Amino acid sequence: MGRLLVGGLVVAIVAALLFYFYSSSYRTQIDQQTQQVSQLNDQLLKLQTENEQLKAELSKVQNEQSILxxxxxxxxxxxxxxxxxxxxxxxxPPPK
Known part of the structure; x- marks a missing residue:
């Protein structure tokens, strides 16, 4: 009976250690994904701003093209x- 108790205790300790390491790696993975999402959101905002600027410049060029x-x-x-x-x-004379 003592062996069963010691064996059960060893299995419980091993299971607890495996769970700890798994949850630790899982938390690390979540942190990395959160950081990636943050970086991607920053890139998205930058690209959206650049897109708006390019649209404004395109509008100017198209206006000039129609004048020409x-x-x-x-x-x-x-x-x-x-x-x-x-x-x-x-x-x-051409308009300015």
């Missing part, structure tokens, strides 16, 4: 008018 296309069309019309009449047409 309109100016180009005016120049084509002026050239066609010059070819047809031989007189230099009055071209309004």
């Amino acid at each position: 296309a309109a100016q180009n069309e005016e120049m084509r019309k002026a050239i066609a008018e010059f070819k047809a009449t031989g007189k230099m047409p009055v071209i309004p």
Whole structure:
């Protein structure tokens, strides 16, 4: 009976140690994952900010592109008018 008690006690101690090491490694893993999530959230915020800046810059470029296309069309019309009449047409100055 004493052997059973000692054996049971040894098994309980080993089980307690295994549980301790498992829970310790589990806590470490959770801490690492929490840190990774925090880093990923920081990266996400940075990328979202950069995305907004790039959208603003794209909008400016598209606006400039439409202005240039309109100016180009005016120049084509002026050239066609010059070819047809031989007189230099009055071209309004580009907007600033």
